[in-house]
Amino acid sequence: MTARTINSWHGRLVTMTGAVLLGLAVLLVGLAALAAELPVLTGRVVDNADIIDAATEEALTQKLADFETKGSDQIVVATVPSLGGEEIEPYANRLFNFWQLGQAGKNNGVLLLVARNDRTMRIEVGYGLEGALTNSHATRIIENDMAPAFRVGDFSGGLSKAVDDIIKVLEDSHGA
Known part of the structure; x- marks a missing residue:
């Protein structure tokens, strides 16, 4: 191989590497754009999907404030119109961390x-x-409280019952 051939191969390799890196950058930017925007934490109840009636929202806000004052655990209720194509688990995790919930x-x-x-x-x-409010507890609360109420359009009732059950599980675990 001549020096000219080596330089030609080297030039092609550099060009291909640059193209691959550019493609990866575009892909990463595209994936970031697919992630749904996170709402701003405005209180203990953030109803961006507008599914909670005003009286229930007020009652939930007070209940959550009272619960947090009695102990130190913090519960926040959030509704969003859509996840923008993102799965709920990573979205919920991102939102939890973004809002820095808990102490x-x-x-x-x-x-x-x-x-x-x-x-x-x-x-x-x-x-x-996690030891107090297990995945099993969370699944039962969703399946027994929220899903049945939501099926008949009672979002406020389903959320209220779910909050009551979350509080009960946490209080029971703390010996309250």
């Missing part, structure tokens, strides 16, 4: 999330409460 060092927050148009819901639990 620093205790990781004792709970996010109750509903995506109205996607017809999906999730209870995201901080590591500090």
Whole structure:
């Protein structure tokens, strides 16, 4: 092989590597754009999907504030119109971390999330409460409280019952 041939191969390799890196960058930017935008934390109830009536929202806000004052665990209820094509588990995890729910060092927050148009819901639990509010508890709350109420259009009732049950599970685990 001559020096000219080597230089030609080297030039092609550099061009191909640049094209691959550019393609990866475009792909990563595209994937980031696919991730749904996270709402702003405006209170203990963030009803961006507008599915909770005003009286229930007020009652939930007070109940959650009282619960947080009695202990230190924090529960936030959030509704969004859509996840924008993202799965609920990573979205809920991103939102939980973005909002920094629970106390620093205790990781004792709970996010109750509903995506109205996607017809999906999730209870995201901080590591500090995973022993108290297990996946099994969360599944039962969703299946027994939220899903039946949501099927008949009672979003406020389903969310209220779910919050009551989350609080009960956490209080029972703390010996309250």
